[in-house]
Amino acid sequence: MEQTYMKEQPILNLLLKMSLPMVVSMLVNSLYNIVDSFFVAKISENAMTALSLVFPVQNLINAVMIGFGIGINAVISFYLGAADQKKAAQAASQGMLLGTFHGILLMIICLVVIHPFLSLFTNDTEIITLGLRYSKIVFLFSVFFAWELVFEKVFQAVGKMNVSMICLMSGCLVNIFLDPVLIFGLGPFPSLGIEGAALATGLGQTFSAILYLIFYIVDPISVKFRRAYFKPDASLCKKMYSIGIPASLNMALPSLLISSLNVILAGFGQSYVFVLGVYYKLQTFLYLPANGVIQGMRPLIGYNYGAKEHHRVNKIYQTSLILVLAIMAIGTVLCLCIPGTLIHLFTTTPATIKIGSSALRIICLGFLVSSISVTSSGALEGLGMGLPSLIISLCRYTLIIIPLAFLLSLLQGASGVWHAFWITEAITAIISYWIYHKKVRAL
Template sequence: MNQTYMKEQKILPLLLKMSLPMVISMMVNSLYNIVDSFFVAKISENAMTALSLVFPVQNLISSVMIGFAIGINAVISFFMGAQNQKQADKAASQGMLLSCIHAVVLTVICIAGMPVFLKMFTKDAEIVSLGLKYSNIAFAFSIMLGIELMFEKVFQAVGRMNASMVCLMTGCIVNIVLDPMMIFGIGPFPAMGIEGAALATGIGQTSAAVLYIIIYIVKPIPVKFRKSEMRIEGSMAKRLYSIGMPASLSLALPSILISVLNVILAAYSAVYVFVLGVYYKLQTFLYLPANGVVQGMRPLMGYNYGAGEHERVRKIYKTSMVLIFAIMAAGTILCLAIPGSLIGLFTSNPDTINAGETALRIISAGFIVSTVSVTSAGALEGLGKGFPSLIISVCRYVAVIIPVAFVMSRITGAVGVWHAFWITEVITSVISYIVYKKNVK
C-alpha cells in the first residue's frame, strides 16, 4: 500500500478524510459514555457517585494505554514517512508486547488499591461497595483494552481510519446494547446492577479488540507484527517511551485533577462532586470529537515531518485548529442554551440540576479558547515531541488549575472551582502557543 498520498493530497480534504471516521467514532464513544452513566444513574444516585469516584482510576488505566499507543503511532508514522519499513515493524511488534505488560501490571495494582482509594473520598459503605463491584470487573478487562487501543493507533498510523472507526464503533454499540440488558436483567441476562455495567464495558472492549485482529488477518496493513521483532531493544523502547510516557502523563493528569477537585468540592456538598462527575461525562461528548481531529492530524504530522515536508506540517496544524475551533464553538452553544436538559439526563433532583446549570454555563466560557491547547499538544505528539506536549497538559490539569481552583473556592465557594476552568484555559492557551512555536520552527 503506497502512502505517499499523505504528503501529496490537498490538506483540508486529506485531514477530513483522516479525521471524520475518528470524529464519528468518538461521537459514538461519547454517546456510550453518556448512555452508560444514564443507566447507572437509574440504579441510584449513590451508584452514579460511585462511578464518578472510580472514574479517575479508570481514566488513569486508559491514559497509560492510550498514551503509550500514541507513542507507537508517532514512531510508526515517522518511519513510514522516512520509508523505513523494518523499523516501523519493530515499533509495532515491540509496542504490542509492552502494551500487554502495562495492562497486566495496571490491573493488579489498581484492583488492589481501590478499597483504600475509595475510602479517601467517602465514608458511605454503600458507595464504596458499589465502586468496588464496578471496578473489580471493569479493571479485569484492562488487557483487552490495551490490545484494542494498540491496534487502533497502529491502524491510524498507516491511514486505515475507516477500519479503526468500524472497530471502535462496534465496541461502543455492543456496550450500549448490553448495558440495559445486564444492568436491569433484560432478555437472557439476570439483573446485575452496577456489575452489569462493568461487564458490558469489558465485553465491548473485547469485541473491538477481536474485530481488529480479524481485520488485520483478513485485510493486512503495511505494518506487520512479527514475533522475531518482539525482543525489546533499548533504542526502540527509548523512542516509544519518549513519546508514550509524556502522552500517558498528559492523559492521566485529568485523573489527578478530578481527585483534587473532588476533595475541594466535598467540603461544600456531595452535590458538587456529583455535578463534577456529570460534567466530565458530558465534556467527553465535546473533547472526544476534537480528539478525533487530533487523531487524524497526528499521523499526517508525523509522516510529513519524517518526509521533510515542513511547510505542509505548518498547514496541517492551522487547518486542524480551525476544525477543532468549530467543534468547541458548537459545545459552547449547547452548554449555554440547554444546560438544565443536559444535567437532567443524570438526575431529577432540582437542586442538583440548578447547581449543574451554573457549572456548565461558567465552565463553557473556556471551551473555544482551549482550541489552541488541544491542537498544539496533539501536533507536538504527532511530531514526536512528547515532553513539550506534556508541559501544556501539566498547565491545563495541574500547575494552573489546581491553585486557581483552591484560591477561587476560598473566595466564592464551590462556584469558584467552575471559574477556575475558564481562567486556566485562557492562561494555558498563551503558554501552548509559545511552547509550540518554540519547538516547531
C-alpha cells in the first residue's frame, strides 16, 4: 500500500515531511486570525470586543467539526495501518455524512443562542448589535466548514499533507484579501463593516472546501467516498465518536474557559476583556503551528499503532515534543521582548497597551511547559484514546485554571488571572506526562 512509508522512513524526516506543510498552513491561518482582528479593530474597539465575545461560540463550532475530524483521521489511519482499505473508505464516507449533519445542527443552535449568550457578558447595546451582525453571517457557512474539515482529515490520513497545506493556505489568503475589501468597501465593493469580516471568513472556508473537492477529482486518493458506504455502520460510528467526542470537548473547553475568564475580568473593566481577546488571537500564532506538528504526528502514530510498530510510536512522540518545544520557545521570546508592539497591533490606547504588555509577559511563562500537555494530548488521540486526552484538557482548561483564576483575582486583582495561566500549565504538564506514559506502557 502507498502509505507503508509511514512505518519505514526515518522518524524525524517523516515527521518533518508530514508536519511542515501543516505548520506552514497553520502559520498562514494564524496570520489570518491576526489580520482579521486587525481590520475589525480598525472599525472600533467595541467591534473587537464584540468579536472577542462571539469567539467562544464560534470556537464551539470549530471544536465539534475539528474534534469529529480527528476521530475520522484516527480511524482511517488505524485501518490503513492494518491494511483494511474498505473500512478506511467506510470511515471517510460516513464521516462526510455525519459532518454535514453536525454543520446543519450547529448552525441552527448557534443562531438561536447567540443573542442571550452575548447579553450574559455586556449590557452595551452597540457591542451586542455588532456581535449579532457578525455571528449571524459567519454561522451560515457552518456546513461548508464541516466539508472542509472532513476533506482535510481524510487527506491528512493518507499522507497528502501538501494538499491540505495548499487548500488551507488558499482559503486563508482569500480571507485575508477579502477582509479589507469587504469591511471598508475597496474598489467596486460596498462597505459592509463587521458583516464584511464575517462574509470574508465564510467565503474563505467555502473556497477551501471547493479546492479540496477539485483535488479529490483531479488527483484521486486511495481512500474513496462511496455512496454505498454512506449507510451508517454502528461499530464504525462508535469508533469515530469515541475519539471525536472527547476531541470535540477538548476543543470546546477553551470556549468555556474564555467565557469564565470574561466574567471574572469584566469586574475589573472592559479593557481586560479586550486584552484577553487579543491574547487569544495572538496565541493562535503560536499554538496553531504547534498544532501543525500534532496534525502531522497523529496519522503517523495511528498508522504505526495499527501496524503494531509500538517502538516507533514512542519515538514519534519524543520527536514531536522537541519540535513543539522549539515553537513555544520562539513564542516565549517574542512575548517577553516585544509585548507592547504585539498589543499595539489592535489598539492605540496607552492604558490598554500597558495592561496587555503585562499580561503577555506573565502568561508566556507557561508556554514552554505546555508543550508536554499539547503533545501528550495529541498523541493519545492518535492512539484512539480520547478519554485520557480529554482528562488532560479538563485539567488545562477548566478544573485547575478557572477556580485558580477566581481565587488569584481576589488576592491580586486582574493580574492574578494572568498568573493562573502559567501555574495551570506547570501542574497540567506533570499530570499529562504521567497519563501518557501510563497508557503507553499498557500497549
